[in-house]
Amino acid sequence: MYKNILVRFKGRAEFALVKKAANAFRLIDFQTTFDQIEAMNPALHEYLVRADVRMWTRVHFPGDRYNLLTSNIAESMNKVMSHARSFPIVQLLEEIRSMMTRWFSDRRTDALKMTTDLTRGVEKILQGRVDYAKLLTVQDIDAHQVQVTSGTSLHVFNLKDKKCTCRRFNLEKLPCAHAIAAGEFRNISRISMSHPYYRKHYVYTSYENAIMPRELDKSVPGHVITKVCRPPIPKQQPGRPKNSRIKSALEIAMEKKKPRKQYTCGNCNQVGHNRKTCTL
Template identity: 60%
Template sequence: MESKRTKTFTKLDMSSLNLAVGQRYESKEELEKILKLLTVRDRFDFDVPISRPDTYIVTCWVHGCRWRVRACRQGQSPEFYIRLYDAEHTCSVTERSNRSRQATADILGTIYRDLIGDIDPSVRPRHVGVAINKHFGIKMEYWKAHRTLKFARELEMGSLERGYEDLPAYLHMIRRANRGTLTRLNVDDSGRFKYLFIAFGASISGFNFMRKVVVVDGTFLHGKYKGTLLTALAQDGNFQIFPLAFGVVDTENDDSWQWFFTQLKLVVPDNNGLALISDRHKSIGKAIRKVYPLAARGICTYHLYKNILVRFRGGNLFRLVKKAANCYRMDEFQSVFDEIETLHPVLHGYLERADVRMWARVHFPGDRYNLTTTNIAESMNKVLAKTRSFPIVRILEEIRLMMTRWFNDRREDALAMKTTLTRGVEKLLEDRVSGAKQATVQTIDSRHIQVICGSSLHVVNLDSKRCTCRRFDIDKLPCVHAIAAAEHKNVSRVSLCHPYYFSQFLGNAYAGSVMPNDFAVPVPDDVGIQVCTPPIPRNQPGRPKISRMKSCLEVASEKKRRRKQHTCSLCKKEGHNAKTCINH
């Protein structure tokens, strides 16, 4: 764990490597390490003519050079003392720097971690080789650079195996530091890791002030043991990602998703007012039906669009499906859906089999507000992308660091808001206010108000917070017609918004703090003896993939780089070349 690594490895100071007769070292291994570091700093190498339990003698590798060190153990103590040190090299600099056998991967890894570079996942072995060669003149083969980088990362974050071993103690300390935090660790009969779940107490209490929509998703972990990181997220009243719970499982299947939702149910109870949004993964659907029978399930419309682009060609069809998914009124939806049936009956049947209640806003049986996709989960995956090759304990610690920062920053931001509504909602309503000023308003009776915007006529009921356009009903925010009616009746538009969008609710959502572990407090013995070993590696054939292949929808939506215009070398104008120039 981090505290143990801190005790074992300290930051390297190359200036403190100077030797002298009488110097004491804790062990023979410590002396060997110092001598190897010295060879890198001073660009030479040494041979070891004598290495016994009580004596250690090294000489410069160049024959005839006077440089040598002799160290001995005193009595039965493991400590070694330098008894003889000849610091002068009588060989040439060029000759003694031609070998670097003592510059092993662990030594170079220590130097690289402490003195040179970043160990970010984007760093590659070739970057390490270039940096070491630039600073110390040591040329490295690829695999030595690979081992050097691996060792440097393990110094900083611990090994992948150690990450699993430290899980029981880490989760215990997280619960101790954060009241109300829920953690679960599942291992098989032999103690091998299977599943992990964590929901911080600050998130659990903060979700009470959120719209009851939870987006779930999974993303692959990299490295030797792989696995899948599962996320359960909400969106706050300022339209920001709210991390609710995280899980790590060996793979996405029926059992792992059911286990994850079973733990999530302890944090988010099942009820008719809950909506769960996900992609169309079959295991997710099965698990939701078993664990959350009362909740309404919706599928991500973006994933639906991607499947349609792959199965069915035609940009016009794609636009019609998107329009149908986002309709607020039943008559508008039916009109578009009938058009799809006329143009492409097979696509119409595919959409019906996908269950219109899951992807069409107007048919959704619960409240999903503006959340029609799993985009917030994709955004979270990008935030955590660099950590996906880290040891599992370090992944959890990076999540903890992220949440500590987010909760603090957003708490302060909410307290600084001077308006009743959040900043994001205020910005959204600004455009609607300008549109409402162009509307024609007529009172029908004490409850109903007629609003004409352009060619559309709608009826608003401010008491029940409804409008015949249904945007007011579904989003729980006043539509342009409701704002026009409110101004006509001299009613505050703030009173028409759901409290979930209030700055006070936003502040309450982030009122809790996510605390770090206190490594000064010892881990109880009953926790320390718990066994968690890595799962059995499952290597797929072929070269490991770091990034997934992009879908046709993602490729099509990317901004295309503007092609460089040809410039004529004769007239200096763009659009043609000298061969086709008509100006000369």
């Protein structure tokens, strides 16, 4: 969808609104942004409606999307196995098996090295929210509900149901800044409020089973040996056969894009900043 919007509608400003609408947690925030898209580009708005808001927006998704927006797993596998696409079928399957064995082993080992209760990525996300939570004001409502305010915004967090009116906690299953502030106020750990799926134990369990290589000394069943497997009848396509997939216009443009120029500071002659932002 990102590629289609940039190629078909030529608008980076519009895509910023599409991204904002896709990541909105509350229905009112989504509708406000979606109305802005309609006023700015009616054709883009119609395209997004046809694409079905349940498929690309967080607020309308019928299930639990957590904090992930992913593409089809087949696209990822197709990319990583591009070097083996022309292999014979048996060798191709062995390449896939070897790759999956390596992935499972590496991820299982990495999960064992984690020193925190939650995964590293989740710990980093929550730590960033802790800094903001310290600026919030918390006040009790009843035994289970707490109001959290910051300037003109006010949200209510339910400690029993683990729900917040900002809906970030509801959809991500991770404590939002309001939940963290309420938890600190009630002496409740943010780790205990996080969904068990984010714990390192679940990561290890996901890759616990080993993917073993084929047993070469094991005899092939007789009904398999006697079965005749004929090759498919190919249909010759016009032109020279392609060895790689057809790239989109955006991918071609990104490959031709020149890297951003690195500016050198006039004070310290270091790259990455200028004279105004220099710390010397």
